[in-house]
Amino acid sequence: MSSSRLPVLPLHHPLILLPTARLTIPISRALADNLLAILDDSDAGQPVLATIPIPAPVDVNSPHAVSLEVPTAANGLPIHGTAARVVRLVRPRTLASPGSPRQPYLLSLHGLARIRLTQPLELDPATFDSLPEHTVTYPAVDLTPSRETVEAFKDAALRLLDRLAKDSVPTQRKDDWLKVASMVEDISDQRAAWMADVLVAAITGQYADKLAFLAATDVEDRLRRATELFIKQTSISEVSKKIASAVDESLSRQQKEYFLRQQLAAIQRELHSLHNTAPGLPGGGSELDDDEQADADDLADLRKSIEALDAGSEERKVGVREWRRLKRIPQGSVENGVIRSYLEWLTSIPWPSASSSQATGQDAIKDPGFLAKARAQLDSDHYGLDQIKRRLIEYLAVVRLRAMADAASAAQTPSSLNDRPQQQNLIKASQEWSGANHALVPLSAENAVLRPSSAPLEPTKAPSPPKKKGVKGPILLFVGPPGTGKTSLGQSIAKALDRPFQRISLGGVRDEAEIRGHRRTYVASGPGMIVQALRKAGRADPVILLDEIDKVGHSNFHGDPAAALLEVLDPEQNHSFNDHYINVPIDLSQVLFICTSNTLETISAPLLDRCEVVELSGYTYDEKMHIARRFLLPKQIQVNGLSESQLTLTDDALLHIATLYTREAGVRSLERAIGAVVRFKAVEWAEHLDGVVGEENDQKEWRGIVEEHELEKILGVPRWDGEEREREEKRGVVYGLVVTGMGEGGILPVESTAVPGIGRLKLTGSLGDVIKESGEIALSWVKTHAFDLGITAGRGIDPLKVPDSIDIHLHLPAGAQKKDGPSAGIAMTCAFVSLLSGATVPKDIAMTGEITLRGRVTPVGGIRMKVLGAHRAQIRKVILPWANRKDVEHDVAPEIRREMQFFFVRTIDEALEAAFGQGTLGWRREAVLLESRL
Numbered sequence: 065m066s067s068s069r070l071p072v073l074p075l076h077h078p079l080i081l082l083p084t085a086r087l088t089i090p091i092s093r094a095l096a097d098n099l100l101a102i103l104d105d106s107d108a109g110q111p112v113l114a115t116i117p118i119p120a121p122v123d124v125n126s127p128h129a130v131s132l133e134v135p136t137a138a139n140g141l142p143i144h145g146t147a148a149r150v151v152r153l154v155r156p157r158t159l160a161s162p163g164s165p166r167q168p169y170l171l172s173l174h175g176l177a178r179i180r181l182t183q184p185l186e187l188d189p190a191t192f193d194s195l196p197e198h199t200v201t202y203p204a205v206d207l208t209p210s211r212e213t214v215e216a217f218k219d220a221a222l223r224l225l226d227r228l229a230k231d232s233v234p235t236q237r238k239d240d241w242l243k244v245a246s247m248v249e250d251i252s253d254q255r256a257a258w259m260a261d262v263l264v265a266a267i268t269g270q271y272a273d274k275l276a277f278l279a280a281t282d283v284e285d286r287l288r289r290a291t292e293l294f295i296k297q298t299s300i301s302e303v304s305k306k307i308a309s310a311v312d313e314s315l316s317r318q319q320k321e322y323f324l325r326q327q328l329a330a331i332q333r334e335l336h337s338l339h340n341t342a343p344g345l346p347g348g349g350s351e352l353d354d355d356e357q358a359d360a361d362d363l364a365d366l367r368k369s370i371e372a373l374d375a376g377s378e379e380r381k382v383g384v385r386e387w388r389r390l391k392r393i394p395q396g397s398v399e400n401g402v403i404r405s406y407l408e409w410l411t412s413i414p415w416p417s418a419s420s421s422q423a424t425g426q427d428a429i430k431d432p433g434f435l436a437k438a439r440a441q442l443d444s445d446h447y448g449l450d451q452i453k454r455r456l457i458e459y460l461a462v463v464r465l466r467a468m469a470d471a472a473s474a475a476q477t478p479s480s481l482n483d484r485p486q487q488q489n490l491i492k493a494s495q496e497w498s499g500a501n502h503a504l505v506p507l508s509a510e511n512a513v514l515r516p517s518s519a520p521l522e523p524t525k526a527p528s529p530p531k532k533k534g535v536k537g538p539i540l541l542f543v544g545p546p547g548t549g550k551t552s553l554g555q556s557i558a559k560a561l562d563r564p565f566q567r568i569s570l571g572g573v574r575d576e577a578e579i580r581g582h583r584r585t586y587v588a589s590g591p592g593m594i595v596q597a598l599r600k601a602g603r604a605d606p607v608i609l610l611d612e613i614d615k616v617g618h619s620n621f622h623g624d625p626a627a628a629l630l631e632v633l634d635p636e637q638n639h640s641f642n643d644h645y646i647n648v649p650i651d652l653s654q655v656l657f658i659c660t661s662n663t664l665e666t667i668s669a670p671l672l673d674r675c676e677v678v679e680l681s682g683y684t685y686d687e688k689m690h691i692a693r694r695f696l697l698p699k700q701i702q703v704n705g706l707s708e709s710q711l712t713l714t715d716d717a718l719l720h721i722a723t724l725y726t727r728e729a730g731v732r733s734l735e736r737a738i739g740a741v742v743r744f745k746a747v748e749w750a751e752h753l754d755g756v757v758g759e760e761n762d763q764k765e766w767r768g769i770v771e772e773h774e775l776e777k778i779l780g781v782p783r784w785d786g787e788e789r790e791r792e793e794k795r796g797v798v799y800g801l802v803v804t805g806m807g808e809g810g811i812l813p814v815e816s817t818a819v820p821g822i823g824r825l826k827l828t829g830s831l832g833d834v835i836k837e838s839g840e841i842a843l844s845w846v847k848t849h850a851f852d853l854g855i856t857a858g859r860g861i862d863p864l865k866v867p868d869s870i871d872i873h874l875h876l877p878a879g880a881q882k883k884d885g886p887s888a889g890i891a892m893t894c895a896f897v898s899l900l901s902g903a904t905v906p907k908d909i910a911m912t913g914e915i916t917l918r919g920r921v922t923p924v925g926g927i928r929m930k931v932l933g934a935h936r937a938q939i940r941k942v943i944l945p946w947a948n949r950k951d952v953e954h955d956v957a958p959e960i961r962r963e964m965q966f967f968f969v970r971t972i973d974e975a976l977e978a979a980f981g982q983g984t985l986g987w988r989r990e991a992v993l994l995e996s997r998l
């Protein structure tokens with residue numbers, strides 16, 4: 065190992081000079097002077113220096129700290145370096161590289177060989193520029209490395225060079241790398257270490273790696289380190305290439321989209337200006353043209369609405385988050401549209417906390433004359449319905465009490481007892497309105513509830529601690545046939561409360577998402593009906609009418625809409641209703657829900673359980689006349705552009721329309737028919753004004769009154785005319801009473817006939833199991849009592865076998881409609897008796913009642929509707945079960961009761977007596993007595 069004394073030049077981090085490499089560094093004047101002195105002293109021309117790389121002090125706390133694996137002297141400074149020849153020392157004066165004032169000289173060095181200091185280097189700032197001389201040793205001449213090491217080195221070097229060639233953009237550099245690669249391929253094993261020096265010096269690598277490489281005096285070690293460095297460098301450049309191309313791709317797509325949009329806008333602007341300046345075309349643009357401006361305005365509005373949401377609220381947080389997302393996504397993209405429409409929905413919901421407009425509704429409710437005004441409102445919108453109006457006033461009184469109690473607890477008044485006298489006054493007021501026998505239970509303001517009138521009264525409780533705000537009484541459910549005013553009662557309640565009214569039609573809703581909305585992941589998703597109604601209402605406390613809840617679909621693979629409704633209607637849950645689209649809990653506790661339905665049968669039990677049922681069963685002709693005269697006719701006259709002084713309908717004409725053209729429980733068809741008459745007259749009036757000449761060549765006459773005989777000309781042939789005449793008193797035919805699925809009462813013929821057969825009973829007319837069983841019971845009863853009724857000559861004889869063998873066919877017309885229930889029992893019994901005995905039932909008698917095998921008649925439902933239906937059908941005698949007597953007394957209007965005759969029967973015997981008339985049937989009396997003794 066040879067040694068020599070060389071002036072030492074420390075190279076501070078990150079400078080490093082490897083053998084074979086060249087390095088140019090700026091140096092100070094003092095150093096340059098020292099160098100010049102050495103230059104002058106040296107007789108061999110270019111002097112040689114020992115360059116020692118000095119690493120920066122390592123911050124051990126830094127997460128990026130790299131430990132240096134190089135041998136150092138006792139003072140921690142490296143002892144390895146490179147002997148370098150001074151190639152050039154200049155003081156540049158060109159403008160391009162003026163040099164820094166502190167280091168005005170440039171020193172170029174050429175690395176020659178590795179060296180090692182024999183003594184540690186002193187890094188005294190005073191000696192920085194002094195180039196102190198040190199003894200250095202040169203490591204032993206390199207041995208030839210092993211084959212495998214060289215192969216691995218070449219392999220890694222070639223891969224790196226290939227990568228570098230691929231990545232270099234100017235073709236010149238690419239060619240240079242390829243040339244080096246071919247040199248590497250051809251290099252001999254002895255020269256591999258030299259090649260390693262050349263390559264490591266040429267590539268960019270980490271300082272620590274290069275330092276370790278410089279300190280590797282053993283050739284095997286040096287090559288291994290070079291191989292590792294190349295592999296590391298190759299993978300770094302591969303990964304960065306990948307990242308760069310990914311970034312590039314997305315950037316270029318965005319740029320492309322941006323440029324295309326700009327171009328499109330420019331083209332549109334050009335076309336627009338061309339269009340506007342084209343000769344003959346009207347100038348000035350349409351409001352549809354200025355898309356960009358409108359768009360910017362919309363965005364600004366959206367931003368304002370998000371800012372207007374309550375600070376700290378959930379909706380605001382979501383709004384802000386989505387707004388930030390919106391800003392990141394390019395305009396015009398699908399995602400952008402989705403987020404925008406979501407934000408529009410989110411901000412358009414009247415969030416309870418943000419709504420200051422609620423005061424309006426509260427004002428109306430706080431008004432001491434609220435109940436009187438509500439009553440006046442109901443009266444001015446609806447005729448009759450006294451009982452129902454009473455119930456509604458009770459309901460409104462409770463709503464008011466609750467609202468006031470909520471307000472009081474919100475204001476943190478120390479004791480709700482202070483309000484008690486006032487509340488009791490209120491209850492008293494509502495009692496005055498709702499009559500003596502209503503069932504408003506005067507509990508404390510917080511827990512006052514409306515009880516069905518049959519429910520027992522609860523004792524007055526002491527005021528309980530204030531409950532959660534927004535907990536409400538039961539939901540009102542109006543049940544009744546179409547057109548009986550369910551929807552319009554809901555509207556009146558909204559008017560009385562001075563709240564917006566929204567109607568949600570649930571008929572045919574099969575999908576839970578229609579109520580709750582679709583999740584945002586669905587294409588074209590949107591919020592459900594409840595949120596839509598809230599947005600339309602524009603306030604957090606509207607009256608929402610859920611129309612036709614009996615027609616809501618039940619659980620299926622689209623979810624369970626009825627279950628979603630339950631959540632909406634349940635006061636315990638609806639303060640945080642979750643719409644799938646909005647996905648922020650919405651407080652529905654201030655919304656007043658009212659439901660309507662035609663029948664109670666198809667409503668799910670839990671839903672029904674949350675509702676307070678209010679039945680509207682239909683109107684009598686008398687009531688219809690009043691409704692038509694006071695409400696429907698004036699409304700139609702106004703809608704059709706006439707005035708009440710111009711047109712009137714006589715009472716007879718109105719009655720004629722109600723009885724012969726419409727026969728329904730409600731008044732909707734009546735309103736439609738009146739509308740048709742008014743429209744007809746409106747045309748006549750218009751023609752009269754225009755001076756149109758009639759068929760007889762004279763100007764059309766105008767008569768402002770419509771009489772009964774004119775109706776056929778206007779409305780066509782009456783629909784129900786002659787039905788009574790068509791009804792016949794015939795053997796085997798009787799009339800039963802029914803209630804349709806729409807909740808409407810009416811009569812239904814029960815027809816029976818005998819056909820040759822073997823004593824069987826055939827039942828037709830879309831009958832359900834229960835009604836079929838009723839038929840069997842009726843026939844069995846008749847067979848058992850055939851002798852007593854004088855049908856057979858002796859006991860034990862089957863009237864279907866003797867004298868002739870027959871089958872009985874019983875049919876209930878309107879075969880397409882499903883019929884079920886036990887209430888046709890007595891009608892079928894009478895039909896069989898009539899068929900077998902030959903006696904007939906008069907055609908003005910109709911009947912309903914369930915029978916038992918022992919001949920008892922048991923009560924049935926829907927009495928009021930059935931009686932009204934019978935009355936409309938001109939039936940004047942009705943046979944009903946004895947147990948239904950109270951229903952007639954309570955529910956049927958006195959004027960109807962006066963016009964009709966009711967037979968209340970306990971047994972089939974009594975029913976037959978009432979139907980056929982006394983003495984018509986050939987009773988064997990002893991048998992009857994025997995029966996009654998049993």
Ligand SMILES: Nc1ncnc2c1ncn2[C@@H]1O[C@H](COP(=O)(O)OP(=O)(O)OP(=O)(O)O)[C@@H](O)[C@H]1O
Nearest residue numbers: 445446447545546547548549550551552691695731
């Ligand atoms: N008692 C009444 N007084 C005045 N108008 C009435 C009365 N009952 C019903 N009407 C009128 O009859 C029309 C139909 O009523 P509405 O739409 O409320 O019926 P509905 O019971 O809701 O029917 P549906 O079950 O088909 O929804 C309305 O124009 C309503 O104003």
